[in-house]
Amino acid sequence: MPNPQFPTTTSRDHYDVVIIGGATSGSSIAWHLVNEKGFSGSVLVVERDPSLQLSATKASNNCMRQQFATQINIEIAQYAAEFVKKFGSQFGDDPCVPVPPIRNFGYLYLSDSKRFTEILQKDQQLQSSLGAGTHMLSADKVKCQYPFLLTDDLDSASLNTKDEGCFNAIGMVDWMRKFAINNGVEYINNEVVEMVTNGDQVESIKLRNGEKISVQNIVNAAGTRAAQVSTMAGINDLPIEARRRYTFIFSVDEPLPQDLPLTIDPTGVHLRSYGPRDYLVGCPPIGPDIAVNIEDFSFAENVWEEKIFPTISRRVPKFRTARVTDSWMGHYEFNTFDHNAIIGLHTAIKNFYFCVGFSGHGSQQAPACGRAVAELIVHGAFKSLDLSALSYSRIPEGRPLTERAVI
Numbered sequence: 001m002p003n004p005q006f007p008t009t010t011s012r013d014h015y016d017v018v019i020i021g022g023a024t025s026g027s028s029i030a031w032h033l034v035n036e037k038g039f040s041g042s043v044l045v046v047e048r049d050p051s052l053q054l055s056a057t058k059a060s061n062n063c064m065r066q067q068f069a070t071q072i073n074i075e076i077a078q079y080a081a082e083f084v085k086k087f088g089s090q091f092g093d094d095p096c097v098p099v100p101p102i103r104n105f106g107y108l109y110l111s112d113s114k115r116f117t118e119i120l121q122k123d124q125q126l127q128s129s130l131g132a133g134t135h136m137l138s139a140d141k142v143k144c145q146y147p148f149l150l151t152d153d154l155d156s157a158s159l160n161t162k163d164e165g166c167f168n169a170i171g172m173v174d175w176m177r178k179f180a181i182n183n184g185v186e187y188i189n190n191e192v193v194e195m196v197t198n199g200d201q202v203e204s205i206k207l208r209n210g211e212k213i214s215v216q217n218i219v220n221a222a223g224t225r226a227a228q229v230s231t232m233a234g235i236n237d238l239p240i241e242a243r244r245r246y247t248f249i250f251s252v253d254e255p256l257p258q259d260l261p262l263t264i265d266p267t268g269v270h271l272r273s274y275g276p277r278d279y280l281v282g283c284p285p286i287g288p289d290i291a292v293n294i295e296d297f298s299f300a301e302n303v304w305e306e307k308i309f310p311t312i313s314r315r316v317p318k319f320r321t322a323r324v325t326d327s328w329m330g331h332y333e334f335n336t337f338d339h340n341a342i343i344g345l346h347t348a349i350k351n352f353y354f355c356v357g358f359s360g361h362g363s364q365q366a367p368a369c370g371r372a373v374a375e376l377i378v379h380g381a382f383k384s385l386d387l388s389a390l391s392y393s394r395i396p397e398g399r400p401l402t403e404r405a406v407i
């Protein structure tokens with residue numbers, strides 16, 4: 001990911017839209033705003049770290065899937081696939097836009113129990129009814145299709161190889177950001193540290209360098225810092241916290257003869273093809289999956305030795321020669337209320353928008369959610385895909401829309 005040199009100060013003292021956070025969500029909103037017919041307002045994106053080094057965006061495994069358990073997430077994923085496939089044409093077929101299409105090796109959910117098979121079947125029916133290519137496989141069929149996988153303990157699996165796999169999420173952010181800037185959006189390297197509210201409006205924000213800016217609309221796209229940013233506007237109930245997620249890249253002596261789908265082992269370890277001879281594997285913590293300090297990026301556990309290597313070398317015996325070549329720990333911006341994104345206006349502060357809480361699926365949800373927030377700002381309503389099921393109001397009203405299929 002390039003580290004662009006943004007200015008630290010703004011060119012004006014008022015903006016029609018200020019977006020806090022310039023990673024995948026913030027950049028998608030900026031990009032969709034400049035592309036939204038009827039919008040000619042001023043847009044400022046404030047990003048405290050333009051290298052995005054510690055953002056969830058940078059840590060992403062860059063995968064996309066339609067195997068969700070809620071209709072809205074399936075529809076969001078379908079838009080993401082269309083968006084990525086048409087990426088070049090959205091930039092006027094600029095030959096410099098290097099966003100390769102989706103690598104369609106699919107997701108393979110492995111089930112080792114009748115109970116989980118029933119859940120997969122129910123999800124598969126919903127996904128198929130919406131046009132996704134998911135189908136169920138018996139353990140024998142899994143063995144037939146992926147002979148290198150150990151299947152003795154399996155009951156079934158679900159697989160979709162249509163518009164599901166991995167994509168260049170970081171390339172997408174980089175290009176959305178570049179095109180937004182070329183179309184008049186200002187990005188600055190600074191931090192929003194304070195907000196002044198007046199009844200039901202945020203009137204102004206204060207930056208780290210003391211600069212004050214008055215705002216018409218403000219968007220919280222601050223990832224794991226979303227709750228902290230919301231408190232600046234007196235919103236103290238945003239249920240978002242940072243959760244550890246580990247990723248390792250490894251190579252093997254003898255690569256598999258075909259692509260490995262993003263395979264979700266019943267242990268929660270998930271792995272997929274990465275390069276021609278190497279693989280990506282990720283997992284949640286070994287211990288309890290609890291909130292961590294947003295500044296803490298340490299490897300708190302021996303996840304490779306204790307969890308990942310035993311799991312992958314059992315599931316794929318050829319991976320006994322696995323050697324780690326890279327690793328990182330990133331934070332999910334985890335919505336503890338229902339593991340789903342929170343999109344749209346606050347109920348009391350009438351110019352405060354959310355685009356937060358993606359709980360591990362924000363790279364693929366950025367296109368649809370960025371478009372939705374842009375539509376709300378420009379038209380006061382969703383125009384393409386109605387995301388009102390993801391509105392903030394469900395939190396104070398106690399109406400969770402739980403997404404079960406969180407990896």
Ligand SMILES: Cc1cc2nc3c(=O)[nH]c(=O)nc-3n(C[C@H](O)[C@H](O)[C@H](O)COP(=O)(O)OP(=O)(O)OC[C@H]3O[C@@H](n4cnc5c(N)ncnc54)[C@H](O)[C@@H]3O)c2cc1C
Nearest residue numbers: 021023024025048056057061063192223330361362363364
């Ligand atoms: C290990 C891991 C693997 C993942 N894999 C996938 C995957 O395969 N597929 C998928 O779809 N999703 C995946 N995700 C989730 C996805 O990466 C995130 O949901 C998504 O990147 C969130 O983007 P965001 O822009 O909302 O937040 P972030 O990427 O966290 O960006 C928020 C930005 O806001 C800035 N900011 C915060 N506060 C302020 C402030 N006060 N002032 C100025 N700037 C501020 C931060 O510096 C940051 O750059 C993964 C996440 C992790 C951690």
